[in-house]
Amino acid sequence: MYLSAKYRKPVLIILHFYNMTYDEIIKQFVEGMRNTTLLEYIAVFAGIASVFFSRVENIWVYPVGLISTIIYIFLSTEGHLFGEASVNLYYTIMSIYGWVLWLKKDKQEHYVVTVQFSTRREWVQQLLFCAFFYIAIFSALTWLKTAFYAATIPWADALASSTAFTGMWLMAKKKVESWFWWIVTNIASIPLYFVKHYVFTSVFYLILFVMAVFGLLEWMKRARNLQANTQA
Numbered sequence: 001m002y003l004s005a006k007y008r009k010p011v012l013i014i015l016h017f018y019n020m021t022y023d024e025i026i027k028q029f030v031e032g033m034r035n036t037t038l039l040e041y042i043a044v045f046a047g048i049a050s051v052f053f054s055r056v057e058n059i060w061v062y063p064v065g066l067i068s069t070i071i072y073i074f075l076s077t078e079g080h081l082f083g084e085a086s087v088n089l090y091y092t093i094m095s096i097y098g099w100v101l102w103l104k105k106d107k108q109e110h111y112v113v114t115v116q117f118s119t120r121r122e123w124v125q126q127l128l129f130c131a132f133f134y135i136a137i138f139s140a141l142t143w144l145k146t147a148f149y150a151a152t153i154p155w156a157d158a159l160a161s162s163t164a165f166t167g168m169w170l171m172a173k174k175k176v177e178s179w180f181w182w183i184v185t186n187i188a189s190i191p192l193y194f195v196k197h198y199v200f201t202s203v204f205y206l207i208l209f210v211m212a213v214f215g216l217l218e219w220m221k222r223a224r225n226l227q228a229n230t231q232a
Helices: 005-019 022-035 038-055 061-078 082-103 120-143 154-172 178-195 199-231
Strands: none
Touching: 022 199, 038 061, 038 199, 061 082, 082 154, 120 154, 154 178, 178 199
């Protein structure tokens, strides 16, 4: 069966993913750990801790998350990867925005933002938001390749980044659906980094995927309890 150039690369990526042997996976994982600097480890563990804090709706999600994003901005800038730096700059700005929003209270000293489900209209807004950033990021990855990692795969990286952008935005608003977007991000990122031979990073996203599933279940429970208390 003939495949056009448009679809050939995704198919090759999938085939590569399944053709790797167990020894190759372990070897790449160990190499990834050896090549990871102390600063990168701090960023990774800060990222994991940030997801944990977001799951339990703890304000520390943002200051801890900022440690991770700021480190990645520094590392990306040092490597002249200004595209990667700009992505983490967005995460940094949204972290500050979310931090302020989560701390905001009304006159009765009640927090303004609470965990809740999105309306149908908000779902449409989320899809448009994600689509806009997908097109923007895909275009940037296609035309500004030197600003990103050499192993960048435009269509896949754009999917992972645009869904993460959407999840970050919704997290600031404490929308349950933010976890859906994070789950999609992690599902896309696990094989994406795996085929780039970044097995350590792939495992990192696997951990985030599991945490996102638990985060979704936790926030669904909180949103339903809040609805029940409001209606009572």
